Every structure is written in C-alpha cells, then in structure tokens.
Amino acid sequence: MLDAEQVASLGFPQAIAALRAALVAGLDPETEPARVSFRLGGGEILVMPSGTRDLAGVKLVGVAPRNPARGLPRIHGMYVLFDAPSLVPRAILDGAALTALRTPAVSALGVDLVAPPGASRLVVFGTGPQALxxxxxxxxxxxxxxxxxxxxxxxxxxxFVDRLGRDGLRASVADAGAVAEADLVACCTTAREPLFPGHLLGPEAVVVAVGSHEPDAREVDFETVRRCGTLVESRAVALREAGDIVQAIAADPSIADRLTTFADLVRDAVPARPRLIKTVGMGWEDLVVAAAVVDAVA
Known part of the structure; x- marks a missing residue:
C-alpha cells in the first residue's frame, strides 16, 4: 500500500524518463483499452485499464465537481498494479497522487520534445493541484x-502566486493577455470554453492543455489548433475524447490528418514539431508511472 507521499516521492524527472523509455521500447498507445466512465453519485467514476506482457493495472477515479465547495479534493482514487502473467496484485497506490504526478509528467515530456531549449516565460491557467x-x-x-x-x-x-514565490520562482497575477509574451502556456482548468484567443500566441509559444477529456469541452480555440499543430497521446483517443481537437476538426476536417503523437516524436519518426500539446490522460501512462513508483520504493 503506497500513500500519496510515497507516490509523489518518485519526482517528475524520473516519471518523465519512465514515460519516454516506455515509448522508445515500443509501447503502442493506439492499442490501449478505452477509458470507461460511469455517471454515479456526485460526479463520475472513471475506470482506466492498461497492460503489458509483464504488468497490468487499473485506476479507479472519482471526479466530484462540487467537492471543493465541501472542502474536499475534486479527485479521489486508487490504482491497483498486478503481475500480468499471474494477475497477483503487487501494489495499491493512491490514485489521486498518481494522477497529480503522471499528468504533469506527460505534459513535460511533450514540452521537452517540442519547446525551444531556452523557454523561460510560463503562463499557467488554474490554481489547483494540476497547475502546481x-x-x-x-x-x-x-x-x-x-x-x-x-x-x-x-x-x-x-x-498560489505566494506559494510559487516560496519555491523560488518569480510569480505574478496576470490575465489572459499574458499569453502574448509567453514561451509556455499551461491550461490546467475545468473550463469548457477557450481560455484565450489563439491569435495572441507568439510564433514559438508552446501550449499544453490538460483540463478536459470530453468532446464538448475545450480550453483552446480553433485558431490555436490551426496555428500550432497538435501533439496527442493517441490519434484514436484524441478523436474520441479531446474536445479541443474534436471541435476544431468540425470546422476544418483536414486537422485530423495533421495530428502528431508522442510515440512519433520520441522515435523521431516525423520532422514536424507541433506547438499544442493536448492530453486527456491514458491508462498506459498510469501503468508506467505506477511501476516506476513501485520499483523506486521496493
């Protein structure tokens, strides 16, 4: 049984390295089982399975939008990691902590693949755990x-700004217009409509959008998708769940043919370097990071 502190102790550099290594080794996100969502109680329960020859796992996550008003976290959950051949459970991990680790790690891997080396000016939308x-x-x-x-x-x-200051960062409050001077933009919200007009983005700015996994919700507008090109975890999943992409394709179907995947870039299969990173969260990411956590604390 691994609690939130033990999960977080892996750290982002190791989580990023584990994700990259899994893709380099040939893991294919396009073959992943689909996420299943059930509307129950005060929100939804997500079931996210994944497996390889050696390991299998499933994450159960409860997302309750009204929890912050109750003084509770919006997300709770657990992850069960199994030995694949025998299906004997190896570990149970705090699922919310695993999500808080792997989602930013996936984004950071994408940024490392596409952003200019000197990118130093970050704009972040949101003040919750994912933003931090x-x-x-x-x-x-x-x-x-x-x-x-x-x-x-x-x-x-x-x-939130004060907290970042205690981490040694030069942080300040801003409005959406700040994206005009940003090298990196991180959208970590529950918004269902675009957070900023895409025409404000600089020619090399890289945008990360992680807030939604529903086809009718989006954090970036059509102009952002059109201008930047898009890096996704899986083409199939993006076309099914990523509202930012689904809605842009409705306006311009050719966008579907211009999606690039993490696996493409990690394996250097394509020359394009898109500047929008749109993720929805996938089971393979949880599996890879959970296994790294278990190995690190073993």
Whole structure:
C-alpha cells in the first residue's frame, strides 16, 4: 500500500524518463483499452485499464465537481498494479497522487520534445493541484524564470502566486493577455470554453492543455489548433475524447490528418514539431508511472 507521499516521492524527472523509455521500447498507445466512465453519485467514476506482457493495472477515479465547495479534493482514487502473467496484485497506490504526478509528467515530456531549449516565460491557467504540478514539472525540463498566473478566484490566485514565490520562482497575477509574451502556456482548468484567443500566441509559444477529456469541452480555440499543430497521446483517443481537437476538426476536417503523437516524436519518426500539446490522460501512462513508483520504493 503506497500513500500519496510515497507516490509523489518518485519526482517528475524520473516519471518523465519512465514515460519516454516506455515509448522508445515500443509501447503502442493506439492499442490501449478505452477509458470507461460511469455517471454515479456526485460526479463520475472513471475506470482506466492498461497492460503489458509483464504488468497490468487499473485506476479507479472519482471526479466530484462540487467537492471543493465541501472542502474536499475534486479527485479521489486508487490504482491497483498486478503481475500480468499471474494477475497477483503487487501494489495499491493512491490514485489521486498518481494522477497529480503522471499528468504533469506527460505534459513535460511533450514540452521537452517540442519547446525551444531556452523557454523561460510560463503562463499557467488554474490554481489547483494540476497547475502546481505543471509548474514544477515544466521547471524540470526548461529554465523557467517567470510564472504568470491566471485564475478565477482572486484570493486563491494570490495564494498560489505566494506559494510559487516560496519555491523560488518569480510569480505574478496576470490575465489572459499574458499569453502574448509567453514561451509556455499551461491550461490546467475545468473550463469548457477557450481560455484565450489563439491569435495572441507568439510564433514559438508552446501550449499544453490538460483540463478536459470530453468532446464538448475545450480550453483552446480553433485558431490555436490551426496555428500550432497538435501533439496527442493517441490519434484514436484524441478523436474520441479531446474536445479541443474534436471541435476544431468540425470546422476544418483536414486537422485530423495533421495530428502528431508522442510515440512519433520520441522515435523521431516525423520532422514536424507541433506547438499544442493536448492530453486527456491514458491508462498506459498510469501503468508506467505506477511501476516506476513501485520499483523506486521496493
């Protein structure tokens, strides 16, 4: 049984390395079992399975949108890691902590694949655990010097900026217009409509959007998708779940043919370097990071 502290102790550099190594070794996200969602209770329960020849695992996550008003985290869950041949359980991990580790790690891997080496100006939308995790993960792959924070609640935004300051970062409160001067933009929200107009982005800015896995929700607009080109975890999953992509394709079907995957870039199979990284979260990512956690604490 591994608690949240033990899961987090792996750290972003090791999680990023584990994800990269799995793709280099040939893991194919296109063959992954689909996520299953059930509307139950105060939200939804997600079931996310994955497996390889050696390991299998499943994450159960409860997402309750009204929990913050109750003083509770929005996400709770657990992850069970099995030995694949025997299906004997090897470990149970805190699922919320695993999500908080692997989601920013996936984003940081994408940024490391496509962002200019000197990218140092970050704008982050959101003030929750994923926003904090993304700041820290992106600092692990790029020399981030300034962080400008865009949040809905002024008090929470100010507290978030103070927290980043205690981490030694030059952080300040901003509005959506800050993306015009950003090298990196991290969208870590529950928004269902675009957070900023895509025409503001600089010619080399890299955008990460992680907030939704529903086809009718998006954090970036059509202009961002059109201008930047898109890096996704899996073409099939992006076309099914990524609202940012699904809605852009409705306006321009040719976008579906211009998606690049993490596996493409890790294996250097294509020359293109897209500047929008759209992820929805996949079971293979949880499996890879969970296995790395278990190996690290063994």
């Amino acid at each position: 995790g993304h700041v820290r993960a992106l600092c692990a792959v790029r020399p981030v010097e300034t962080v400008r924070v865009v949040g809905r609640d002024p008090a929470r935004t100010a507290n």
